[in-house]
Amino acid sequence: MTDLIDSLASISDRYDAVFCDLWGCLHNGKTAFPAAVEALRAFKARGGTVLLLTNSPRPKSSVAAQLLGMNVPADCWHDIVSSGDAAQYALFSGAVGTRVHHIGAPKDLTFFSDISPDLAPLAARTNITRVPLAEAEGVVCTGLADDLTETPDDYRATLLAMKANGLPMLCANPDLIVDLGDRRLYCAGALAAAYEQMGGTALYFGKPHPPIYDLARRRLALLNDSPDPRILCIGDGVNTDVQGGLSEGLDTLFVTGGIAADEFGPDAASPDPALLAAWLGAKQQYSTFAIPFLR
Known part of the structure; x- marks a missing residue:
């Protein structure tokens, strides 16, 4: 049973750290x-550790710069x-x-150039080269070239060519869609899903897949000396967060007022508990808690 709560502060004393989604x-x-900013600040003030866990295809430093540009x-x-x-x-381990x-x-080209110090030696040894599709051993997908105008249908010919050549796709963002203000855009995960439907191979490393959580735990260990930290995952993606x-x-805290807000009644600030329970039940994704907005 998912408990609908009003604020992060009401449960913050139960956790040592949060893995918080961004978009x-x-x-x-x-x-x-x-x-949301104030909720995370309050959690930090109580001694909690805040890791932002995002399916952005950009490396950490690029995400940090992007956040500052949005006044986070x-x-x-x-x-x-990320x-x-x-x-x-x-x-850089040669997966594709x-x-x-x-x-x-x-x-998104910072994916190839913005390399963290701990990864630099591996990157130097691997010597990744970007090439035209006809010369490729694999494909890296960070998203659509123009997500404001394009859809996955625009990539059908490219995906068919990849399938014909047996190329694996490294999907740098498993999200299918995202809301930019009041506009809904497609992400790399939508192209990867279309490729898999054709019989192609897609590799995922962001949420909900283990690699991003393994990396988050390693980075958390550098910040929090608890041998077994109590972690709460916060996000608005039922299939990711x-x-x-x-x-x-x-434990998970589902933000109902995000990408699925229309499922829970006309007022995003007051989700209908019955609609929420039925929706989560249909998806077999029972979050520990739910909240209208992170606050």
Whole structure:
């Protein structure tokens, strides 16, 4: 049974750390949510550790710069763990070869160039080269080249060519969709899902898959000396944040006012408990707690 709560503060004393999603919880792609910022600050003030856990295909430093641009202050978190970080480890470990074709926007090219110091030696040894599709051993997908105008249908020919050549796809962002303000956009996960439907192979490293949680736990250990920290996963994605937390044996806080807000009645600030219970039950994803908005 999912408990509907009003504030993070009402349960914060039960946890040593939170793994908090970004888009739909802390910001809307354009600007920060002030109440969410204050909730994380209050959790830190009580001695808790805040890790921002995001399916962004960008590495940590690029995500941090993006957050500042949306007025998300650096004092509401301790560290960032991105799907881009986890996918970089896979890329530089040779998961899809060394000659790779990139599908994504120019803004995501930091995936190849923004390399953390702990990964730099591995990256130097692997010598990844970006090449045209016809010369590739594998494909790195960080998203659509123009997510404001394109849909997965625009990539059908490219995906068919990849399938014909037996190319694996490294998906740097498992999310299917995201809301940019009041616009709904497709993410890399939508292209990966379309590729799998064709019979292609897609590799995932962000939520809800284990690699991003393994990396988050390693980074948490550097910040919190508890031998077995109590962790709460916060997010508005039932198939990413909630499913990932449940798979890791962690408690989850589902933000109902995010991407699924329309499912729970006309007032996002007051989700209908019966609709919420039925919806979570149908998806077999029973979060520990739910909250209208992170606050």
